[in-house]
Amino acid sequence: MTIERLSGAHLLTKALAELEVEYIFGYPGGSVLDIYDAIFQQDKVSHILVRHEQAATHMADGYTRATGKCGVVLATSGPGNTNCITGIATAYMDSIPMVVLAGQVASSLIGGDAFQETDIVGCSRPIVKHSFNCRDVNDIPNVLAKAFYLAETGRPGPVVVELPKDILNPDIKVPFVLNKDVKIRSYNPNVKGHSKQIKKAVEKIVNAKKLVVYTGGGIILANAAEQLTALVERLNAPCTNTLMGLGGISGLHDNFIGMLGMHGTAEANKAMANADIILALGARFDDRVTNKVEKFCPNATIIHVDIDPTSISKTVSAHIPIVGLVDVVMAQINKELDDVGYQSSADTFKDWWQDINQWRKLNSFSYETKEDLIKPQQVVEAVYKHTNGDAYVCSDVGQHQMFAAQYYPFKNPRQWINSGGLGTMGFGFPAAMGVKLAFPDSHVVCITGDGSIQMNIQEMSTCLQYDIPVVIVSLNNRSLGMVRQWQDMIYGGRHSSSYMESLPDFVKLAEAYGHVGMQVNHPDELDDAIKEAFAIKNRLVFVDVLVDENEHVYPMQVRFGAVDDMWLKKGEKV
Amino acid sequence: MRRIISILLENEPGALSRIVGLFSQRAFNIESLCVAETDEPSLSRITISTFGDDKILEQITKQVNKLVDVIKVADLTERPHIEREIVLVKVLAMNNKTRTEVMRISDIFRGDIVDVGKQIYTVQLTGDEDKISSFISILSNETEIIEVVRSGTVGIARGEKALRA
Structure with missing residues (x-):
C-alpha cells in the first residue's frame, strides 16, 4: 500500500x-490562498465567505452554541487575523470551543514586518485557551487534532493555529498522518468531583x-439540562439561571424563579440573598450577578461546582469547592443522595416556597x-x-438583549445565544446565521x-449568497438604549454620544441587499407584522420596530448594593 | 507576603510568554523571574518571586496551572526550602583603602572578586535575597556602586520532595 502524499494545504x-x-467560516487573502485552492478541490468541508472576519468568528460561535460542535x-x-480578535475574545469569555486557522507570512519572513504580517499568536494570547505556531508541514494534521481536543474538552475555549x-x-508533499487519540502530558482536566467534597455538599443540601x-453556562456546555431539571425536581428546590x-431548566418550569443578577427577577435575587445553602453549578459569580461582592449572600454556605x-x-469564596464536570458531579450528588436515603416530599421547603411566592407577587x-x-x-x-x-x-448587546432574556422564556438549552461575558455588539446577527x-x-x-445591528450589517450580503433566511427584529429606539439608560440614571440625563441621529432607512437597506424589509411603528400593527415576518420562510426578513425610546430595563440592581437591592421601576426600590 | 512559585513546563516556544503574559493580564506581581532548561531538555523550570495575600496566591497558582504548557506548580514558601540568588556588583575601587574595604566586606559575605580593572572591582556573591540586599547596602556605604546585576531567586524544596514530570 502506498501512503498518500499531500501538500500542507491538502x-x-x-x-x-x-x-x-x-x-469553515472565513475570508481569503495572500497567505492562505493555498488553503483556498485545496478547499476548492474537495467537497467534504463547505466554506462560507463572510464580509468581515469578525462575522466569521461570530458565525462559527453561533453554530457551536446551537449544535455543540x-x-x-x-x-x-x-488584518484578517486582527479582525478575528473580538470574536475570539467573545468565545473565550463564554467558554465556547473554536478553532481559528490563522494564515501567516512565510517562516523566512516572520519577524521582518513583512506585508500583512502580525504576530497573531501574541495578539491573541490573553484571549485563547491555547495556541500553536505550526512550523512543520508534517505536523499539520496532528496539531489540528490537538487544537480541537483542547478547544472542546475541560473548560472549552478558542484555540488559534498559526500556519505560515x-x-x-x-x-x-508529505504523508498524511493523523492521530485522533490525543494525549497531552501537561493537560489533564479533572472529571470527577472529590468524593469527600460530594459527601460534605450533600450533607448541607439535605x-x-x-x-x-x-x-450558569456550564450546564448548557455540558449538555446537562435534563439532569439539572431532574435534580431540581428531586430536591424540590428553586432554580435560578444566569x-x-x-434554558438550563425550562423557563416555564414551576421551580424556575427566573434569571438572577443585574436585570434578574426580584424572586431570584431575593432568594439568593436569603438562602442558607447555594448550590452553584457551572456558574462563576460574575460581577453582573453578585453586585457588591462584600454584600453578596453573607449568610449562605456556598457549594461551587x-x-x-x-x-x-x-x-466569592466557596465553602465547599468541587472541581469536576458538572454532569458527572450531579450524578455523584444523586448517587450520594441515594446512599443517604434522601426523600423529598411536597412539604420540602414549604416555608421557603411561601417566601418565594410572596416575592413572585412583586411581579x-x-x-x-x-x-x-x-x-x-x-x-x-x-x-x-x-x-x-x-x-x-x-441577541446583540444592550437593552434589547435584556428584554429578550426576560420576556422570552427558553424551554430548551442552546436556544438562547448571546454574548454574555464580553458583551459584544455585532454578535447577534452573524451568530444567528451560524x-x-x-x-x-x-x-x-x-x-x-439600531446600534448593534450596524456593527455587522454587511453580512446581509453573505445571507443572500448562501440563502440564510434569518429573521432580524430590531428594537429601534433611535439611541444606544443601555448607554442612555445609565446616563439617565447616573449621569443626570446628559445623553453624551448615545444618539443615533443619522440612522439609515433599514427597510430600503434590507431591500438593497436583496431581502425583505418591514417597518412597524404602531402597537396595533405589531402582532400582524411579527406574524408575517415568521411566515416568510425562504427569505431574510428585517423588521425595523420603532419602540419607545424612553423605556428602561427593570428590575435593575442598585449600584454597589447587595444582590437583592433593586430598582423595580423608576423611583421604586425594594 | 513574599512567595516563591516554582513552575515545571514544556520547553516550547512561547511558553514563557504565556506565563509572563498571564501575570500582567491578571495584575499579579513579578519581583523576579528565572528560567532555564532542566535535566530533561523538553522541560523548563521557572522560578517566580512574587507577593500577594492568600487569595491572590491561590489565584496565581491556579491560573498558572491552567495554562496548557504547564505541568506542575508549587509554592516553595509553603514548606522548608532553599533559595539562592547570584549577584554581580561592579564597584569603584580607586585607592588602597577602598580596595581593602571591598575585599574585607566581600570576605565576610563569602563573596569573590571575579574581575579587577584599573579602577574597578567586580564581586560575585551567592545567597538568599536578604543577604544580597544587605551586601549591596553595606558596599554602597564604602564606595560607589557602578552596576548591579541580580539573577533573581531560584529555589528547591528541602528533603525528598521534588517537582518532576
Missing part, C-alpha cells in the same frame, strides 16, 4: 474532513432550609403599555408568540437594536 482540508468539520474560522495574515505560508506550499440552585445559563479551578473562589417584569407607542417588551412577547417559544433567539446554517428548518431570530 493535509489541512483532509484533516478537517476526518475531524468531521462541516463548515466546534466551529472553525479561517483568516489571512495581518511556506508549510502550505503545493509543491512540498439539611438546607432555604436552598437555591444557581446555574444570563448564560438560561466548576470544571475550572480558577473560577472557584475567584470573586417584577410588569410594564406599562401605551396606546400609540410600542414597548420593546411587547415586541419580544410577540416574537415568543409567533415562534411558539421554539425559536433560536440570538445557527440557521445548522438548523435551516427552525425559526432563527436575531433580536437586536
Whole structure:
C-alpha cells in the first residue's frame, strides 16, 4: 500500500474532513490562498465567505452554541487575523470551543514586518485557551487534532493555529498522518468531583432550609439540562439561571424563579440573598450577578461546582469547592443522595416556597403599555408568540438583549445565544446565521437594536449568497438604549454620544441587499407584522420596530448594593 | 507576603510568554523571574518571586496551572526550602583603602572578586535575597556602586520532595 502524499494545504482540508468539520467560516487573502485552492478541490468541508472576519468568528460561535460542535474560522495574515480578535475574545469569555486557522507570512519572513504580517499568536494570547505556531508541514494534521481536543474538552475555549505560508506550499508533499487519540502530558482536566467534597455538599443540601440552585453556562456546555431539571425536581428546590445559563431548566418550569443578577427577577435575587445553602453549578459569580461582592449572600454556605479551578473562589469564596464536570458531579450528588436515603416530599421547603411566592407577587417584569407607542417588551412577547417559544433567539448587546432574556422564556438549552461575558455588539446577527446554517428548518431570530445591528450589517450580503433566511427584529429606539439608560440614571440625563441621529432607512437597506424589509411603528400593527415576518420562510426578513425610546430595563440592581437591592421601576426600590 | 512559585513546563516556544503574559493580564506581581532548561531538555523550570495575600496566591497558582504548557506548580514558601540568588556588583575601587574595604566586606559575605580593572572591582556573591540586599547596602556605604546585576531567586524544596514530570 502506498501512503498518500499531500501538500500542507491538502493535509489541512483532509484533516478537517476526518475531524468531521462541516463548515469553515472565513475570508481569503495572500497567505492562505493555498488553503483556498485545496478547499476548492474537495467537497467534504463547505466554506462560507463572510464580509468581515469578525462575522466569521461570530458565525462559527453561533453554530457551536446551537449544535455543540466546534466551529472553525479561517483568516489571512495581518488584518484578517486582527479582525478575528473580538470574536475570539467573545468565545473565550463564554467558554465556547473554536478553532481559528490563522494564515501567516512565510517562516523566512516572520519577524521582518513583512506585508500583512502580525504576530497573531501574541495578539491573541490573553484571549485563547491555547495556541500553536505550526512550523512543520508534517505536523499539520496532528496539531489540528490537538487544537480541537483542547478547544472542546475541560473548560472549552478558542484555540488559534498559526500556519505560515511556506508549510502550505503545493509543491512540498508529505504523508498524511493523523492521530485522533490525543494525549497531552501537561493537560489533564479533572472529571470527577472529590468524593469527600460530594459527601460534605450533600450533607448541607439535605439539611438546607432555604436552598437555591444557581446555574450558569456550564450546564448548557455540558449538555446537562435534563439532569439539572431532574435534580431540581428531586430536591424540590428553586432554580435560578444566569444570563448564560438560561434554558438550563425550562423557563416555564414551576421551580424556575427566573434569571438572577443585574436585570434578574426580584424572586431570584431575593432568594439568593436569603438562602442558607447555594448550590452553584457551572456558574462563576460574575460581577453582573453578585453586585457588591462584600454584600453578596453573607449568610449562605456556598457549594461551587466548576470544571475550572480558577473560577472557584475567584470573586466569592466557596465553602465547599468541587472541581469536576458538572454532569458527572450531579450524578455523584444523586448517587450520594441515594446512599443517604434522601426523600423529598411536597412539604420540602414549604416555608421557603411561601417566601418565594410572596416575592413572585412583586411581579417584577410588569410594564406599562401605551396606546400609540410600542414597548420593546411587547415586541419580544410577540416574537415568543409567533415562534411558539421554539425559536433560536440570538441577541446583540444592550437593552434589547435584556428584554429578550426576560420576556422570552427558553424551554430548551442552546436556544438562547448571546454574548454574555464580553458583551459584544455585532454578535447577534452573524451568530444567528451560524445557527440557521445548522438548523435551516427552525425559526432563527436575531433580536437586536439600531446600534448593534450596524456593527455587522454587511453580512446581509453573505445571507443572500448562501440563502440564510434569518429573521432580524430590531428594537429601534433611535439611541444606544443601555448607554442612555445609565446616563439617565447616573449621569443626570446628559445623553453624551448615545444618539443615533443619522440612522439609515433599514427597510430600503434590507431591500438593497436583496431581502425583505418591514417597518412597524404602531402597537396595533405589531402582532400582524411579527406574524408575517415568521411566515416568510425562504427569505431574510428585517423588521425595523420603532419602540419607545424612553423605556428602561427593570428590575435593575442598585449600584454597589447587595444582590437583592433593586430598582423595580423608576423611583421604586425594594 | 513574599512567595516563591516554582513552575515545571514544556520547553516550547512561547511558553514563557504565556506565563509572563498571564501575570500582567491578571495584575499579579513579578519581583523576579528565572528560567532555564532542566535535566530533561523538553522541560523548563521557572522560578517566580512574587507577593500577594492568600487569595491572590491561590489565584496565581491556579491560573498558572491552567495554562496548557504547564505541568506542575508549587509554592516553595509553603514548606522548608532553599533559595539562592547570584549577584554581580561592579564597584569603584580607586585607592588602597577602598580596595581593602571591598575585599574585607566581600570576605565576610563569602563573596569573590571575579574581575579587577584599573579602577574597578567586580564581586560575585551567592545567597538568599536578604543577604544580597544587605551586601549591596553595606558596599554602597564604602564606595560607589557602578552596576548591579541580580539573577533573581531560584529555589528547591528541602528533603525528598521534588517537582518532576
